[in-house]
Amino acid sequence: MAGKLKLEIVTPDRMLLSEEVEYVGAPGIEGEFGVLPNHIPFLSALGIGSLYYKQNNKTYYVFVAGGFVEVSKDKVSVLAEIAERAEEIDLERAKQAMERAKRRLQEQADKEAYARAKASLAKAMHRMRCKTAAQLR
């Protein structure tokens, strides 16, 4: 069945993307899930990771973190706190952020700072992974 899905990615600051796609794979909080047209209505919290979608036999990657995904019949709305296309990711910056986060993790700060450092480490690593995945295509 060659139906189409409408994919919308929105962040607080912009509408990142609104396109007709064939398939969406997204990092749910409990693992990745895939959406094809005519999916049942579905709502999931979003984890940190790479969202990807297929359009005309090409795969595109978007880094997302936080928020949720709503799937209704032929529409996928992603409301993410952060969303960046793979092309927009600055690999160098992500690397630096990763180093910084690693250093901070070693400093054995209080619980809160530790959690924050861990979150930024995860974000940096997933950004890099997203970028590399897109480059391998």
Add this chain to the structure above:
Amino acid sequence: MGESLRDIQRKIQAVKKTKQITKAMNMVASAKLRNAQLRIERFRPYADKYFEVISDLAGRVDASSYPLLEKREEIKTVGIVLITSDKGLCGAFNANLCTAALKLAQSKQSEGKEVKFICIGKRARDFFRKTEFEILEEKIEVLNHFDFQLANEVGETVIDKFLARHVDEVYVVFGKFVTIIKQEPTIAKVLPVESGAKSGDSSSEYVFEPSVEGLLTELLPRYVKVQIYRALLDTSASEHAARMTAMDNATKNCNELVNSLTLVYNKARQASITAELMDIVGGAEALKNA
């Protein structure tokens, strides 16, 4: 006349300079307003969607099992988050906001509740520092450049205080952006979350992952932050709009002042020419008679 010609001219120059400044400020404010308006427009669909989903989810569960949804029976302390601008020169905008907050605080106080403030923006802080209300936290000089991170921080603070039972209710007082010429001080309750949910109304059959409960725990704090972000965006747009109008008025007043001063100047100049002529004529007459 009292004033010499030179004095009047100096005054005219001064007013003209003021006019240049107010005009520049007007233009800066209008440019910033355009940006702020764009941001609101972009954020609106996001906020609306959040509201929709939260209402839907909250309708499916028992509110009392979620600390952020639960209405406390006894409300001892009320928290008010007041958002104003850092800078003045925007008419009665900040004053209106502060009065609205003060009124709210006083009415809560007369009900026997304690009121505590979280002030965002210098004007809010300066105003409430002079009152007897306690300021829990203040953030100043943040509104010039802010993103969702600020809403995150404020939201985090508010939620912490709420969960630790330092406050039992939280309101946000902000300048709602209605139109360019109209901004309204608005009071919105953010905690406990009012979802507007009609329980039992689950028309759409969703599959949830994780469970409805898990989603709510994840999304409720975010929703609070979304509301705060919206208030921040609105206030910032309102501030620029208010400044634009205020500066427009100031520029108009400057024009009027320049006109009336020019009139005075011309009169004085004519008077002095006449006086001089009289002197010369008088002198010539005196010579002829001699």
